[in-house]
Amino acid sequence: MTEVLQYVIDGAALGSLYALFALGIGLIFGIMNLINFAHGELVMVGGYVLVFVSAPSTIVRVTLMIVIVIVFALVMERVAFRPVRGARADTLLVTSFAVSFLLQSLAIVLIGALQKSVGILSSLNESFTVGELSIRKLDVFTVAVTAGLLAALVVFLGRTRLGVQMRAAAEDFRMARALGVRANTVIATAFALSGLLAAVAALILVAQTGVVSPTMGLTVVLAAFIATIVGGLGSLTGAVLGGYVLGALTVALQATLPLGYRPYRDAFVFAIVVLVLILRPQGLISSRAVVERV
C-alpha cells in the first residue's frame, strides 16, 4: 500500500511537470495554430537565467527569471512568428523547429555544449515522512504550484474580459477580430502565459535535476508532444489530462519494468501511446477546432 502511494505521489509530480509543458504548447496552438517547438528553449532560457543570475534572495532570483522568460517569449513571437502568422499549420511548425534549433545552437556557441550545474530550491530536495511514507518536499511543491497555476488560468480564461477574448479567438479567430478583439493582444497574451508556464517548469526541472544544458528543451517538447497526442490537440483540458496520463504511465513503467528494460522506459511509453492511438486517433478529448483547422 505504502509503495503504491509512493508511486502515486511520484506520478502526480511528474504529471504536473508534463502538464505544464503541454499547456504551454496548447495555449499557443489554440490561438494561432502554431505548435511551438521552441517552447523547450523558453525552459532552457529560464534554466540559464538561474545559472547566471545571482540575487540576494531566491524570490528575487525566481521572479527575475520569470520576467525574463516572459519577455523572451514575447520577443520570440514578435521577431519570428508574427511575420508568418496565418500561414499553414505545418509551415508554422517548421518555423518553430528552426527557431528551436537556432536557440539551441546559439546556446552552444555562446555558453558551450556542456551542461552547467545550478543550485536552486535545494532545501526542497529533502523529504519528510508521513507514517511509512517518505515524501519529497519538491514533489509537494510541484503539485501545489501546478494546481495553483491551473486554477489561476481557469479563473483568467473564465472570468476576465481578456480571458473570454482568448477563448473566443481560440474558437474562431476571424470572428473574434470582426468583433474588435485585437489579434496582437490575444497572441501576445498567449505567449506571455506560455512564457510563465515555461518559467515555472524551468524552476521545477532545474530544482529536480540541478543541471542546465543547450538541449534540455528536447525533453520538454517531447513530453509535451506526447501529452498533446494523448490528450487531443487543441484542447487545454486535454493537454493537462495528457500530461498526467503520461506522468502516471512513466512512473508505472518505471515501477514494473524489469531492470534490464528500464533504459527503454520512454520508448515503451511512446509505444503504448502509439498503440492507444489505434483505438482513439483523436486523443482522449477530441476538439472541434482541430477538425476545422487541420
Place this chain on the structure above:
Amino acid sequence: MRGALKRHSTPVVLIALVTVVTMLGALGSAVLQTTVVTMLINLILVVGLYVFVGNSGVFSFGQIGFMAIGAYTAATLRIPETTKNLLYPTMPDVEVPSIVATLVAGGAAALVALVIAVPLMRLSGLVASLGTFAFLNIVYIVASNLDEVTGGSTGLGGVPASTTPYTALIWTIAVILIAWWFQQTSISLRLRGSREDEAAARAIGIGITRERTAAYVLSAFITGIGGGLFAQFYGTFNPAAFFVATTFATVAMLVVGGVLSLSGAVVGTIFISLLSEGLLRIEAGWDFGLFVFPETRGLQQVAIALAMLAVLLLRPRGLTDGEEIAPTRIRRLLRWRSLRPRTMAERAIRRLPQLARRDAATETGSRADTPLLAVENLTVHYGNVAAVQGISLEVEESELVGLIGANGAGKSTTLATIAGFLAPASGRVELEGRSLVGDTPERIVRRGVALVPEGRHIFGTLSVAENLQLGTTAIGDRGLIDETVEDVLERFPVLRRYYRSSAAKLSGGEQQQLAIARALLSRPRLLLLDEPSLGLAPLMVDVVFDTLAQLRDSGTTILLVEQNAAATVELADRTYVLRTGRIVTSGTREELLASTDVAEAYLGVRA
C-alpha cells in the same frame, strides 16, 4: 520521344546538375571528395524526406530514424567476420556485397515504416508530425541502449568504406528517378489533392491513409539507403549521428529549396551543403588575410537555422518557389517577379500606394455630401482570379441597401473587403470619405463598421452572455456597455432567456439573432450582414427579415447581402445586383421590378 523528353526534363536537368557538382568535387582534394559524398548522402536523405513531406504535406521529424535503421543494418551486413569476432561477438556472421547491404538497409527501414504507419497515418497531419518526432526519439533511445546490436552509445566501427563519389552519385541518380516516378503516379496525385484540405479530403472519402502510408514507406526505403551509404562511407558512427541535428539539417535543406518540388529538395541540399562547407572552414579558424576567425563551435548550425528562417519569412515556398525546374521554366524562375519576397516585404510594398491613396482620400473627405460608405472601382483578387471587378456602390446614413446576386457573384468578397479581411487589388473603400483600406478588421469595427459573417460564427463553446460581452469589445467608453447590452436584450428577448447557457444550444434562428445582437453591441454606424437567412427554416427567415425591418425603422444603416433576392428588394431602400464580380444594375424596388431582365432573372417575376 521529344514529347517524353519534354515531359521528363526536370529529372534530366536535376541529374545533370548533381553530376556536374559531383564531378567538380571529385576532381579536387581528398577533403573536397569527402564533402561531395556527404552532400550526395544528404541529397538521398532529403529526397527521401521530400517523397513523404512534399507529396503528403505532412511534416516528418522522424525520417532520420530510418537512416539509423539503414546504417545499422548495412553495418551488420558489411563488417568483416574477423572484426565481428573481435568486437561484436553477438552479431550474426553474414557478409554480403555492398550493393545488397545497401538495398537491404532500405528494405529494413521500409518494413519498420510499414509497421509504424498503421497508427501514425490515421492521425491528422499535424498530430502525425508530433508522432514522427516521438519515433525519432524511440530509435535514438533504442540505438543508445541496445548494445548487442548497435554497440550502444559508443556505436559501431570497422565497416568497410566502400562508398565513393561515383557509387554515391549512381545511388543519388536512382533515387531522383524513383522520386520523380512516384510523383507521376495516381497515388501522389491523390495525396497532393488532399494536401490543401485534409479534412475535406477525408470527408469526401478520399482514403488518404493508404496513400500516405505508401509515400511514407517509399520515403523510409530511400532514407534507409542513405543510412546504408552513410555507414559504408564513414565506417564508424554512433547514435548521435541520427538525432535532432541531422534531422534539422535535412529539414532545413528541404525547406530552403522548397518543400513542394523535387527540384527544391535537390537545389536546397546543394545550396546548404555549399553554405555549410564554407562555414566549416570558418569554424576551423581560417585566416582570411586581414581577418582571423577564431574557432567557433556551432556557428554552422546557427547559420543554417538563420538561412532557413530567412527563407520561411521571405520566400516560404523555398528557392524554387514550389515549382519544378524545367528548361522552359528556368527563364521564368530567374525573372525578378518570381524572386520577389512573398510575405512581409511584399505586403509592405503593396501597402505603399494604398497609404498614398488614403492621404488623397483624407483631403477630399471634407465634402458635405459624402455618403456614409462609398466603394469605388473596387477590385479584389483571390490569387489570379478576380472575384470582384471594379464595383462601385454607396450607402447613405440610415439607409438599408441590398446586394444580391448568384453564388460566386462576389457579394461576400465585397463585404469581407469592407470589413478589412481582404486587401483590394485596387479601388477605394471609404467611410465618410476616409479610407478603410489597409486598416485591420479590429480597427475597422472600432471605426463603426460591424460585420455579421455568413454562417453566423457564434462562439459555441462560450455562453450567450460571453458572446454578447465580446460584442462590446469595440466600445471605447466602458460606461456605455451596460446600457447598450440592455438595449439589445430588449430587442432580442430570447437571448435573455438563454443568457447563461452555451451558445451552441441555440437553434439556427436564435443563433442568427445572437449574431446580429452581438454585432449591434459595438454600436456600429454601419452594419454589414452576410446572408442572414441562409440555412434557416422559412418561419425563421421571416423573423430575421422582420428584425431587419425594425432595425431599418430605428435608423440603423445596413448593407445586406442576400441570395433571397425577392425579400431583399422588397425590404431595401435600394438594391445593387451583382453578376460575376460586376454590378449589372441597381435601383429601388419599383425601378428593379420595372426592368424586365432583373425581374425575370433575379426576382422570379414575369413582367
